[in-house]
Each structure stands twice: as C-alpha cells, then as structure tokens.
Amino acid sequence: MLYLLASCIALLLGPLCYRFIAQGNGLQKGLDGFIFVSLGGLVLIHILPELLAHGGLWSLLFVVLGLWGPTASEKLFHRYSDLTHNLTLVLGIGGLLLHTITDGGAMALASHDSSSTLLALGVVLHRLPVGLAIWWLLRPQLGVGWTMLVLLGMMLMTSLGFFGGEQIIERLSLENTVYLQAFVTGSILHVVLHQPHGQSSLDDHSHEYQAGIGSLIGIALLFVLLAVADGGHSHEHHGSEQLLHWLMQLSPALLLAYLVAVMRFKLGVRPDTGKPALFWLQRLAGPEALVLTALILGPIYALAQGIGLLLIGAVLVHFKVKPVDPHSHLPGSALKFGFSHLVDRSAPWVLLSLLLANLIGHPSVPLSNLWLQLLVLTLVLLPMRFCNLGGAVLAISLAFSGWSAAAVMLVLLGAPWLSLRQLSQMPLNVKVIMGLLLAALLAAASAIAPTHAPLTHAPLIALPHELELAALAVLSLLFAASLLRLGPRKFLRRLWHGRPKKAHHHPHQGHGHKHGQPHSHGNDHGHHHH
Numbered sequence: 001m002l003y004l005l006a007s008c009i010a011l012l013l014g015p016l017c018y019r020f021i022a023q024g025n026g027l028q029k030g031l032d033g034f035i036f037v038s039l040g041g042l043v044l045i046h047i048l049p050e051l052l053a054h055g056g057l058w059s060l061l062f063v064v065l066g067l068w069g070p071t072a073s074e075k076l077f078h079r080y081s082d083l084t085h086n087l088t089l090v091l092g093i094g095g096l097l098l099h100t101i102t103d104g105g106a107m108a109l110a111s112h113d114s115s116s117t118l119l120a121l122g123v124v125l126h127r128l129p130v131g132l133a134i135w136w137l138l139r140p141q142l143g144v145g146w147t148m149l150v151l152l153g154m155m156l157m158t159s160l161g162f163f164g165g166e167q168i169i170e171r172l173s174l175e176n177t178v179y180l181q182a183f184v185t186g187s188i189l190h191v192v193l194h195q196p197h198g199q200s201s202l203d204d205h206s207h208e209y210q211a212g213i214g215s216l217i218g219i220a221l222l223f224v225l226l227a228v229a230d231g232g233h234s235h236e237h238h239g240s241e242q243l244l245h246w247l248m249q250l251s252p253a254l255l256l257a258y259l260v261a262v263m264r265f266k267l268g269v270r271p272d273t274g275k276p277a278l279f280w281l282q283r284l285a286g287p288e289a290l291v292l293t294a295l296i297l298g299p300i301y302a303l304a305q306g307i308g309l310l311l312i313g314a315v316l317v318h319f320k321v322k323p324v325d326p327h328s329h330l331p332g333s334a335l336k337f338g339f340s341h342l343v344d345r346s347a348p349w350v351l352l353s354l355l356l357a358n359l360i361g362h363p364s365v366p367l368s369n370l371w372l373q374l375l376v377l378t379l380v381l382l383p384m385r386f387c388n389l390g391g392a393v394l395a396i397s398l399a400f401s402g403w404s405a406a407a408v409m410l411v412l413l414g415a416p417w418l419s420l421r422q423l424s425q426m427p428l429n430v431k432v433i434m435g436l437l438l439a440a441l442l443a444a445a446s447a448i449a450p451t452h453a454p455l456t457h458a459p460l461i462a463l464p465h466e467l468e469l470a471a472l473a474v475l476s477l478l479f480a481a482s483l484l485r486l487g488p489r490k491f492l493r494r495l496w497h498g499r500p501k502k503a504h505h506h507p508h509q510g511h512g513h514k515h516g517q518p519h520s521h522g523n524d525h526g527h528h529h530h
Contacts, residue, residue: 003107004162006124008155014131015151033214033488034221035133040189041222044355045243047185052359055178057367060359062179066186067193089141093150096134100154103127104161128221211487216480243354246400250393251471252463253295254350257288257389258478262338264288270337271327276320280313283323284416289388293412296396304445305412312413315437319430324421325385339478342389344486347479348494349390356380357397373407374442381411381418384495391415409445414438 051059107124131151138147264287273279281287285306294302316323327345331337360367360376367373386394395411418438423431463471483491 003124004104004159007103007107007127007158010124010127011131011134011151011154013128014133014135015148017132027210029211029487030214030217031132031136033211034218035136035214036488037215037218038221039130039133040193041218042225043185043189045222045358046225048359051178051182051185055182059178059182062182063186063189066183067189068186089138093138096130097150097153097157100157101161101164104158104164107158108162209484209487211489212484215483215488215491219480243358246354246357246397247475248465248468248472250292250296250350250396251475252468253292254389254393254475255471256295257286257292258338258342260288260291261286261342262334265334265337270330272330276317277313279323280316281309284309284313284388286388289392292389292392292396297399297408300448301408301412304409304441304448308409308413308441308445311437311441312417312434315430315433316417319426319433321422321426321430323417324419324425340481340485343478344482344491345494346387346389347482348492349387350393351479352495353386353390353394354397357394357401360398367403370404370406373403374410377407377410378414378418381414382420382423385419385421386415388416404446406442406446409442410438413441413445 048060048063051063055062134150134154135147138150142150264282269278269282271279271282273282290302290306293305327341331341360380367376391411391414394415395408398411399408417434426434486494
C-alpha cells in the first residue's frame with residue numbers, strides 16, 4: 001500500500017515542480033531538455049527493446065506508425081491538422097492510462113516478500129518525469145482541469161492494477177497488448193518531439209545552456225532508472241547494459257579518432273580545402289573513421305574500407321559531384337576542431353548508431369537473411385546523411401550483433417554518401433556507376449572479410465577495464481559539453497544536417513511565434529537558409 005501511495009505522490013509532484021520551475025524562459029528550456037531526454041531515453045533504451053522482445057519486428061512498425069502517422073496525416077489533411085493532433089493526444093493519454101494499470105500490478109507483485117523492492121522503486125521513480133511531462137505537454141492543450149483529470153485517472157488506474165488481482169494484469173500484459181503499446185509508444189514519442197514549449201523560442205540562444213543542463217539532469221535520472229530496472233528483473237541481451245558495454249569498448253578508439261582529426265587539421269587537411277579530392281577524402285573517411293574501424297574491427301576491414309572509399313571518392317571527384325552539408329564556421333584552433341566542432345557533428349550520430357544497432361540487431365528481430373539485412377540498412381541510410389564516424393560506429397555495433405560482413409561493409413562504404421540528398425546531386429549515369437561499384441565492392445569485401453562476427457570476440461587491442469572506464473568518462477564529458485553548447489533539440493537536429501527546417505503545424509496556444517517563418521539553426525546552419 002505504501003508503494004501505491006508513493007507512486008500517486010510522485011505523479012502529483014509533476015504540477016508542483018512545473019509551478020516552481022517554469023517561471024522564466026530559461027527554466028522552461030531546462031524543463032523541456034529534462035523531459036525530452038528522460039522520457040525519450042526511457043522509451044528508446046528501455047521500452048523499445050522490451051517491445052521487440054515480445055512483439056518482434058512488427059512492434060517496431062507500430063512504433064513508426066505512432067511516431068510518423070500524425071505528421072503524415074497533418075501533411076495530407078492540412079485542414080484537419082488540429083483534429084489529428086488532438087487524436088494523437090487522446091491515443092497517448094489512453095495508452096498511458098493502460099500502462100498505469102500494469103504499473104499498479106508491478107507494485108502489487110513487489111509487495112510480496114519474494115520480490116525485489118527495486119521493481120517498485122523503479123515504478124515510483126519513473127512516475128516523476130511522467131507526471132511532469134503530462135502537465136508540461138497537456139496543460140497548454142487541454143487546460144488545468146482536464147490535465148488534473150488525466151492525472152487522477154492515472155492514479156485510479158494504478159489503484160485498479162494494484163488491487164485488481166492477477167486476471168486484469170494477465171489480460172493487459174505486454175504479451176497481449178504489445179502492438180497497442182508499441183503504437184502508443186510511438187504516439188508519446190511524437191508528442192515529446194513536437195512539444196510546443198520546446199519550439200516556441202528556438203531562436204533564443206541565450207538560454208540554450210539551461211536546456212543542456214536540464215537534459216544532463218534527465219540523463220542522470222535515466223541512469224538511475226535503468227540501474228534500478230536492471231536490478232529489479234532480468235533483461236534481454238540487448239538493453240542498457242549492452243549499450244554501456246559497447247560504449248566502454250568504443251570510447252578509447254573514439255578519443256583516438258578525435259585526436260587524429262586534430263592532427264590532420266594541423267597538417268592542413270581541413271574541410272575548407274579547395275581541393276575536391278581532399279574534401280571527399282574527409283567526407284568519406286576523415287581519415288579518423290579508418291582508425292576506428294582498424295582498432296575495433298581489425299586491419300582487414302579497415303583495408304577493405306580504405307580501398308573501397310578511395311575508389312568511390314575517385315568516381316565522385318571525376319564526375320565533379322558536389323557534397324551536401326559542408327562544414328561552416330570552422331574554428332581556428334585544431335584542438336577546438338577535433339574536440340568541439342567534430343564532437344558537435346558526430347556525437348548525435350554515434351549515439352543514434354548505437355541505439356539503432358541495439359534495436360535492429362535485437363535477437364528477436366529476424367534479420368539473419370543477408371538480403372533482408374542489406375535492404376533494411378539501405379532504408380535506414382537513404383533518408384539520412386551519416387557522418388563517417390557515425391557510420392563506423394553503426395557498422396561496429398552491427399558487427400557486435402553478429403550481422404554479416406556484407407552488411408557491415410555496406411555501412412562502412414555507403415553511410416557517408418548513400419543518402420537521398422546526396423544522390424539528388426548526381427546525374428542518372430553516375431548513380432548507376434556508383435550502385436554497380438558499391439555492389440562489386442561489397443562482393444569483394446565479403447569474400448576477403450573474416451567469416452566470424454568480429455565483435456563477438458575481443459577487439460583488436462584489449463585494454464584494461466580501468467582505462468576503458470577513464471576513456472568513457474572523458475568521452476561522456478565531451479558529449480555533455482556538446483549538449484550544453486547546443487541544447488538537446490539542436491543537438492539532435494544535427495541528424496538532419498543541411499535540411500531546411502520545415503514548419504510543424506501543431507496548434508500552439510499562448511505563443512506569438514508563427515511556424516511559417518524559417519528557424520535559424522544556430523551558427524552552423526546559416527548556409528542553407530536562403
């Protein structure tokens with residue numbers, strides 16, 4: 001009974017925190033950063049792998065439908081965008097109410113002596129950001145009365161789950177409602193991503209560091225929640241522990257890659273070079289990405305990647321293909337270039353690559369077929385424009401998951417240029433040549449690549465655990481500094497480098513900002529708003 005009371009109090013703390021915190025614009029941005037990271041991270045690292053474990057690949061499809069469905073509907077039926085957005089909110093609320101019943105059941109189970117109290121503590125702790133997020137997201141849309149009603153409904157449903165016995169819990173278990181919960185998870189992600197307060201003052205950079213501080217607090221809470229969850233019950237192979245293990249092994253190599261970037265900048269291999277061959281070399285390989293591949297996957301993969309990218313680069317230079325998304329506003333210092341500018345550009349890709357591999361490499365996702373692997377990766381790469389380091393991290397993470405050599409090489413060779421925006425700069429004959437060259441390189445690489453999955457074994461250089469921990473701490477500080485500089489939303493917007501920001505037509509009450517006007521994306525995006 002004490003757990004139930006604590007969970008209800010945790011929910012009610014949301015409006016109280018909102019009242020005390022969200023007084024000024026800077027504090028609002030801090031609150032937005034906190035919710036954006038804590039709720040989004042909880043979904044991506046903890047909830048999605050669990051959905052995949054129970055529902056397989058289909059659950060991921062329902063998440064995508066919940067995430068992109070409302071946006072697509074708004075574009076198709078612009079006149080009814082308000083209705084679409086309200087329906088998304090209703091679905092999200094309905095899903096949260098459903099989820100709170102299972103929360104109540106979890107606490108009822110934790111009340112038994114045989115169960116771990118950590119499970120109940122995890123439920124109570126995750127109600128804090130949920131209560132805060134509900135008030136933050138719904139109050140501007142529905143008003144105080146209706147939002148309080150939603151919170152009361154959640155408390156009622158938690159009580160129902162707590163006292164309702166095993167029958168209700170069994171009927172609403174994850175196995176029975178996995179696709180519904182996956183769709184609702186996507187809807188929640190949609191609402192968090194397009195949250196009105198987070199977009200109301202994007203042009204105001206004076207408070208960006210407060211959004212960064214909020215996101216760092218969100219990350220700290222996320223670590224506590226995940227640690228509690230892992231302590232409370234056993235997890236599938238692909239979870240937060242797996243991500244941490246990957247980061248531990250990657251951190252020393254990533255730091256060395258950033259150091260190589262500093263050295264090549266000092267030697268004059270800079271993004272503002274006038275030589276197309278040097279420009280494409282940096283875009284495709286860095287060459288810091290080759291260092292990362294060599295250290296983790298071994299020299300054979302690095303050699304195949306190096307030769308393949310030289311051939312690809314030669315074709316692109318010969319046909320005078322212009323790269324999209326050039327670097328702009330380069331720092332004068334080589335150290336700042338490697339450990340600030342390049343970290344800002346690559347950190348979101350590194351984190352996204354790890355999360356992607358954690359999801360599509362999940363044991364319950366049946367992607368052992370080579371052609372299916374290549375198709376899925378092509379669909380992942382086309383809408384985006386990976387940086388070379390992000391591509392290397394995705395390839396390494398897939399190798400960790402035991403994917404085929406051809407799939408690993410597709411990412412190593414294709415990630416930096418195989419995007420719709422870059423392909424749009426190529427004439428048809430160049431696209432055909434590039435496609436044939438990539439196919440030939442994949443066939444050749446598959447023939448010479450090691451037959452075992454490289455990272456199911458130890459990496460090329462096994463470092464002491466203490467050194468890996470120290471490297472992870474330094475890398476975490478670099479990424480945290482990037483988050484503070486940019487704020488979480490601008491940090492993640494690097495994933496869509498070079499794209500003009502499109503207006504999002506959600507109804508935002510109480511804001512004088514018009515979304516038809518182009519946003520400034522910070523000092524590094526000024527080159528494409530003309």
